[in-house]
Amino acid sequence: DQQVKQNSPSLSVQEGRISILNCDYTNSMFDYFLWYKKYPAEGPTFLISISSIKDKNEDGRFTVFLNKSAKHLSLHIVPSQPGDSAVYFCAASAPGRGSGQNFVFGPGTRLSVLP
Amino acid sequence: KAGVTQTPRYLIKTRGQQVTLSCSPISGHRSVSWYQQTPGQGLQFLFEYFSETQRNKGNFPGRFSGRQFSNSRSEMNVSTLELGDSALYLCASSPAQVGTEAFFGQGTRLTVV
Numbered sequence: 001d002q003q004v005k006q007n008s009p010s011l012s013v014q015e016g017r018i019s020i021l022n023c024d025y026t027n028s029m030f031d032y033f034l035w036y037k038k039y040p041a042e043g044p045t046f047l048i049s050i051s052s053i054k055d056k057n058e059d060g061r062f063t064v065f066l067n068k069s070a071k072h073l074s075l076h077i078v079p080s081q082p083g084d085s086a087v088y089f090c091a092a093s094a095p096g097r098g099s100g101q102n103f104v105f106g107p108g109t110r111l112s113v114l115p
Numbered sequence: 116k117a118g119v120t121q122t123p124r125y126l127i128k129t130r131g132q133q134v135t136l137s138c139s140p141i142s143g144h145r146s147v148s149w150y151q152q153t154p155g156q157g158l159q160f161l162f163e164y165f166s167e168t169q170r171n172k173g174n175f176p177g178r179f180s181g182r183q184f185s186n187s188r189s190e191m192n193v194s195t196l197e198l199g200d201s202a203l204y205l206c207a208s209s210p211a212q213v214g215t216e217a218f219f220g221q222g223t224r225l226t227v228v
Contacts, residue, residue, distance in 0.1 A: 034216055043119070043205050043219030044158075089158065102148070102171040103217065105158035 003027045004092050006106035015115050019077040023090030023106055026071065030092040034103065035064060035075045037086045044089060048075070080113045087111075117142065119208050119220035127226045133194040136223045140187050140208030146170075147189040148217060149181060152203040161204075164189055196227045 005024045013019045021035075031052040036044035050057040050064045050073070057064050063076045077084055087110050091103040120139040128134050140147050148171075149161040160173040164183035181191040187208075193200055203224050207217035 036219075041221070043121075043207075043221045046216040046218060049216055091158075102160055102163060102173075103150075103158075104160065105150075107157040 002107070003030075004090055004104050004106040006088075006090055006109045008109050009107070010110040010112070012112045012114060013080045015082055015113055016079045019075075019080045019084065019111055019113065021075040021077075021088050021090075021109050021111065023073045023075075024071060025073075025092050027092070027094060027104075028071065029094040030104075031095055032093045033064070033066060033073050034091045034093075035062075036089045036091060036105075037084075038089060038108070039086050047088075077111075080111075082113050082115050085111055085113045119206055119218055121204075121206050121220035121223050123223060124221065125224045125226075127228060128196050130196055130198060130227055132196050133192060134196060134225060135190055135192045136204055136206075136225070138189045138191075138206030138208075138220060140189070140206075141218055144208035144210055144218075145187055146209040146217075147183055147187060148207045148209070149189070149191050150205045150207065151175075152205060152222070153201075158205070161191065193225075198227050201225060201227045 034049040035047040038044045048059050048062045048064050050066050066073045087108045089108045090106040093103050122137045146165045148163040150158045152158045163171040167183045178194045183189045203222045205222045207219045209217045
C-alpha cells in the first residue's frame with residue numbers, strides 16, 4: 001500500500017521551460033512534505049519543503065504547491081537547466097509517531113532536461 | 116560543516132553472514148535515520164534513533180537492527196543476510212526538532228552474493 005505516489009516514472013523537458021513533478025498521498029495525517037533530488041551514486045539532496053499550514057513555498061527556481069483537499073503536491077522548476085536532470089523524490093511525514101523523523105518516500109520521477 | 120559520513124561505501128557479503136554499517140551525522144544533529152533503497156521499492160524507512168533510543172521503526176524483520184552512541188554516531192546491523200538485502204543503505208541526520216529536513220549521506224552499497 002503506497003502512501004506516497006509519483007505516477008510519472010520519468011519526465012523530459014526542454015532547457016529553459018518549466019518542469020512540473022507531481023506527487024499524491026493517501027494518508028491525511030501527513031503534515032510535512034519534502035522534495036529531494038538524487039544523482040546516481042550520491043545520497044538524496046534536500047530541495048524544498050512545505051508544511052500543511054501553507055499552500056505554497058518558493059525558493060529560487062523551485063516552488064512547491066500543496067493542495068490538501070486533493071492530497072496532491074507538485075514541484076515546479078523554472079527555468080529548467082540540464083543540471084536539474086536527476087531523480088526527484090517526494091516525501092511526507094506525520095506527527096505523533098514517536099515524535100521523530102519518519103519520512104515516507106514516493107518511488108521517484110526521473111527528470112531529464114534536454115539542452 | 117562536514118556532512119553525513121557513511122562507511123564503508125561498498126560492501127560484498129555472502130548469504131548468511133552479518134554486516135555492520137556506520138553513520139556519522141552532521142555535528143549537532145541528534146536524530147539519525149536509516150533507509151533502504153532498492154530499484155523496485157524506492158526508499159524504505161528502517162528506523163530512527165535519537166539520544167541513543169529508537170524513536171521510530173519501519174516494517175523490516177528483526178534481522179535489521181541499529182544503535183546510536185552518545186556522540187550520535189549510529190550503526191545498523193543486518194544478520195543472516197539474504198540476497199534480497201542487496202541495496203543502497205542511506206543514513207540521514209536531522210536536528211532534534213520534528214518537521215525539519217533530513218540530510219543524507221552518500222550511502223553504503225551492499226551486495227549479497
